[in-house]
Amino acid sequence: MEETRRILVIGTGDTKTDELLFMRERIEAVGGVAVMMDVSVLGDPPYRPEHDRHAVAGAADTTIEAIIASGDENSAMTLMALGASRLARSLHDKGEIDGVIALGGSMGTDLALDVALALPLGVPKFVVSTIAYSHLLPPERIATDLMMILWAGGLYGLNSACKAVLSQACGAVVGAAQAVVKPDVSRPKIGMSSLGKSCLQYMVTLKPELEKRGYEVIVFHTTGMGGRALEAIAAQKGFVAVLDFSLQELANQLTGSVVNSGSDRLENAGRQGIPQIVAPGAIDMVDFPTWQAVPSRFTERPYHAHNRLLASVTSDGATRKEIARAIGERLSTATGPTAFILPVGGIQQWDKEGEPLYEPEALSAFVEEMRDRVPQNAELHEIAGHINDAAFSAKALEIFDRWVAEGIVPPGRQAA
Numbered sequence: 001m002e003e004t005r006r007i008l009v010i011g012t013g014d015t016k017t018d019e020l021l022f023m024r025e026r027i028e029a030v031g032g033v034a035v036m037m038d039v040s041v042l043g044d045p046p047y048r049p050e051h052d053r054h055a056v057a058g059a060a061d062t063t064i065e066a067i068i069a070s071g072d073e074n075s076a077m078t079l080m081a082l083g084a085s086r087l088a089r090s091l092h093d094k095g096e097i098d099g100v101i102a103l104g105g106s107m108g109t110d111l112a113l114d115v116a117l118a119l120p121l122g123v124p125k126f127v128v129s130t131i132a133y134s135h136l137l138p139p140e141r142i143a144t145d146l147m148m149i150l151w152a153g154g155l156y157g158l159n160s161a162c163k164a165v166l167s168q169a170c171g172a173v174v175g176a177a178q179a180v181v182k183p184d185v186s187r188p189k190i191g192m193s194s195l196g197k198s199c200l201q202y203m204v205t206l207k208p209e210l211e212k213r214g215y216e217v218i219v220f221h222t223t224g225m226g227g228r229a230l231e232a233i234a235a236q237k238g239f240v241a242v243l244d245f246s247l248q249e250l251a252n253q254l255t256g257s258v259v260n261s262g263s264d265r266l267e268n269a270g271r272q273g274i275p276q277i278v279a280p281g282a283i284d285m286v287d288f289p290t291w292q293a294v295p296s297r298f299t300e301r302p303y304h305a306h307n308r309l310l311a312s313v314t315s316d317g318a319t320r321k322e323i324a325r326a327i328g329e330r331l332s333t334a335t336g337p338t339a340f341i342l343p344v345g346g347i348q349q350w351d352k353e354g355e356p357l358y359e360p361e362a363l364s365a366f367v368e369e370m371r372d373r374v375p376q377n378a379e380l381h382e383i384a385g386h387i388n389d390a391a392f393s394a395k396a397l398e399i400f401d402r403w404v405a406e407g408i409v410p411p412g413r414q415a416a
Helices: 017-029 053-059 062-067 074-093 108-116 160-178 202-210 225-235 250-254 316-331 360-373 390-405
Strands: 006-011 034-036 099-104 123-128 144-152 189-194 216-221 239-248 275-283 285-289 303-305 310-314 339-341 378-385
Touching: 006 074, 006 108, 006 339, 017 160, 017 189, 017 225, 034 074, 053 062, 053 074, 053 123, 074 108, 074 303, 099 108, 099 160, 144 160, 189 202, 189 225, 189 275, 202 216, 202 390, 216 225, 216 316, 225 239, 239 310, 239 339, 250 285, 250 316, 250 390, 275 316, 275 360, 303 390, 316 339, 339 360, 378 390
Parallel strands: 006 034, 006 099, 099 123, 123 144, 189 216, 189 239, 239 275, 275 339, 339 378
Antiparallel strands: 285 310, 303 310
16 A cells, blocks of 8 residues: 655745645645645634744744844744744754645745755755745745746635635646656766757767766756756755856856856866866857847847747857856855866867858867966866867866766766
8 A cells, every 4th residue: 555645835825825725735635645834923723733933043043022023024034944844854853744735926936945955855845925936036045846827816814716716726736746747766877068969069978978887877968957956956965076067057147147047157066176178169159038138238149949938149259258267266165176178179060160150269268268267276177179079078087087986976886
């Protein structure tokens, strides 16, 4: 008989009693168990939650009275978010919950995002929010495997639209908790970034070679949320090494594009001391939504519409120098072994001679600046060829194998 899944239900019970009790009923109707956490500040709900607001405040090393006196609603909910995150992680680590669902407007969503970030990959996380998918949510606040649904009709009280959404969400989180296959921990994990298979091709060679060595290779598509997932897992020390070869999201972030991974791109592996090999794949491309006008600074640059969602332009030499400086600054903060591979022959498929994005002067401007910006704490490996050439993959493997031999990267383990 299948084990009953316990779902942590988070919300402000003093103002959302009807909604939260409806969610509890729907979770139990599909075979789950609802574990209620109340994150109200000013009042108690008319039901008894398993984890009340006093327990949440206590997990933040404070009291409800102190939180109320903290100054304003923002500071109060920030403290409640800290307590809820700590308490949720403790419940998970003790095996007392199998998933989490949170309900909220902007205030409750702010808290829920912190809770989701506190839980590891593989724990189902569902947020029912009035601001789901909004640009109010910065990339760095979004957990790796977060699921969201718009809380339609959810401003005040239950209604048929609200019930339809809440019941879907409850069924989804219980189903996810029942169906999830937790991440395999038998082999050390390597994080690798790439921008599709047509633009950057090194993964075709590197992934099977690293798997032969006994590693699991997880490749992230760097179209904004892919890099966010890479950074989130690195922040939780989920990799033994990172091969970060596609930094196009960093270029997006520096040029103001919304297609970015947050302000901490290319920082978390270094911050956690994870060995990292880095390369500047596709930093010459800047993405933006196809359905928006081309940003004014790029109106004269080569343009390509990838689909009805995503379009790209290339940056000029001055912008590429700016990107090189940013890469160098982020590498300089790394606390672990760092190597940088600089392919002077090109950094994405369409910048080769004869291709539409071939701009040798702009590429040279980047290469010259990058040579000067690789910090002293990082190895610089320059190759004459292109990032998609066999020589690039060979250099990456050479560095990686040396680090394994030196004990910098733990040895792989063959799957049973």
